[in-house]
Amino acid sequence: MRLLPALVLLAATSALAQSPRPNPAAPPTAYVGGQWWDGERFEPRDTVWAEGGVFADRPARAERVVDLAGRFVVPPFGDAHTHMLSDAYQGPGQAERFVEDGVFYALVLTDRHSWAAQVMDQFDGPGSVDVAYSHGGFTSPRSHPVQVYEWQALRYVGRDLTDAMKREIHESRLAEDDAYFEVPTLADLDAKWAAFLSHEPDVVKVYLMDVAGEAEARSGMTGLASGRGLTPEVLREVVRRAHDAGLRVFAHVGTAADVVLAVESGVDGFAHLPGRREGDDEIERSLLSDAVIEASGERGLVYVPTSVWSDVYNADRPARRxxxxxxxxxxxxxxxxxxxxxxxxxxxxxxTAAAEAAFFASNEFFDLPTVLDLWTRVTPEVVFPGRAIGRLAPGHEASLLALACDPTADWSCTAQIAHREKQGQPLGGTDAAAARR
Ligand SMILES: [Zn+2]
Incomplete structure (x- = not known):
């Protein structure tokens, strides 16, 4: 009950805090002849105006007219959990893939900061996708994601790992305090926090791996002894420091007990949802209690379930899928x-998030208009909470996708993108790209 006034205040201020990123280079534009998504359905509109890259409610003298030719107009999509767009190592063409899929806003939930620093300047502004970064994650010694980043650092990706290589990964420290911060105690956190903040992260990522587990934890990659992530004491202090710095905290979780600890500790979002794998006790380990669901709703907590992983983990086990x-x-x-x-x-x-959105749609997690709302409004707002994006309305950034057909009737229409605009100017290919699919 005591939370209520604070929540009301937060709701009021967050509405005020949302502002568009202007794009002064974008000419006054008239968009004509489209069917526009209003958050629930498509409605034909004669003309929609934009000035300086922002939708405007009063007519402006248009220097540019975009004929949408009856197409279905939606806000661009978001991706709230990726590790792409964060290094040159994965090869070129990553941003182009996001643009092609219409995914203009991405949240990188752990990256190696020094590698991201080499590429992130490319991904900002009207000419590309916009990316928010966690620049590393906080975990316990030799725990996930340490092995993943040392495997990359040692250039072992794509190779069969021998026992010697696994031991090398286990002992390696090439990406320490860059991709991950090992903080078993408050003293370790105190020693590393300033260096982390100096990387100018957009969010904070923390790791919890089966915190209530009884068997010894082992790395899935090396099979060697691993840890379970942050202790409750350190987690609470990370959240306190993050919130003081104006940063949200996203937690990697594997079990319902991890979620309970994270909710009690004040995290803002979840980078997964328990239940992607199945064991004999998976329901018990994965089912969220009514109390957790209720608290998550009251606080508007974010869940990025990454459900499409379950098909990868259970590729050969249809019943588990x-x-x-x-x-x-x-x-x-x-x-x-x-x-x-x-x-x-x-x-x-x-x-990109296109895979997860299609998974939601094809498995009827929600009806198609709801999945479209989650992908075009909720997810972009999660990636960039301060920005007026995700709505085709005056005062919001003039960014849109014109789809060849109605995605609320056939989800595959979300991949038939005939035209893309970002902040009042074209981005990527037009009909030719759509025809290539
Ligand atoms: Zn991840």
Whole structure:
């Protein structure tokens, strides 16, 4: 009950705090002849205006006219959990893939800062996608994601790992305090926090791996002894420091117990949802309690379930695939109904959020208009909470995708993008790109 006045205040101020990023180079533009998404349905509109890259409600003298030719106009999509767009190592063409898929806003939930620094300047502004970064993550010694980043640093990606290589990964420290920060104690956090902040992160990523587990934790990559992530004491202090710095905290979680600890510790969002794998006790380990669902709704917590992983983990186990999908469908509907924010992110190499959105749609996690709302409004707002994006309305950034057909009737229409605009100017290919698909 004591939370209520604070929540009301937050709601009021967050509405005021949302502002568009202007693009003075964008000419006054008239968009004509489209069917425009209003958050619930498509409505034909004669003319929609933009000036300086922002939708305007009064007519301006148009220097440019964009004929949308009856197409279905939606805000650009978001990706709330990726590791792409954060290094040159994965090769060129990553931003082009995001543009092609219509995904203009991306949240990188752990990257190696020194590698991201080499590429991130390319990804900002009207001419490209916009990316927010966590610049590393906080975990316990030799725990996820340490092995992943040392595997990359040692250039072992794509190679069969021998026992000697696994031991080398285990001992390596090439990406320490760059991709991950090992903070077993408050003293370690105190020693590393300033260096982390100096990387100018947009969000904070923390790692919890089966905090209530009883068997010894082991790395999935090396099979060697691993840890379970942050202790409750350190987690609470990370959240306190992050909030003091105006940063949101996203938690990697594997079990319902991890979620309980994270909610109690004040985190803002979840980088996964338990239940992607299945074991004998998976329901017990993965089912969120009514109390957690209710608290998540009251606080508007963000869940990025990365559900499409369950098909990868369970590729050869159809029954487990169905189990994981059904569990995620039930849990996400409970969260959404309670007022939590469900966002779309794929968390896979070389796949944008289009994969996760299609997974939501094809498995009927929600009806298609709701999935479209999650992908075009909720997810962009999660990636950039301060920006007026995600709505085709005056005062919001004039960014849009013109789809060849109605995505609320056939989800594959989300991939038939005939025209893309970002902040009042064209981005990427037009009809030719759509025809290539
Ligand atoms: Zn991830």
């Amino acid at each position: 169905v189990f994981a999908r059904d569990l995620h469908r039930r849990t996400l509907r409970r969260l959404h109904d309670a007022g939590a924010r469900v966002a779309i992110g794929t968390d896979q190499w070389n796949r």
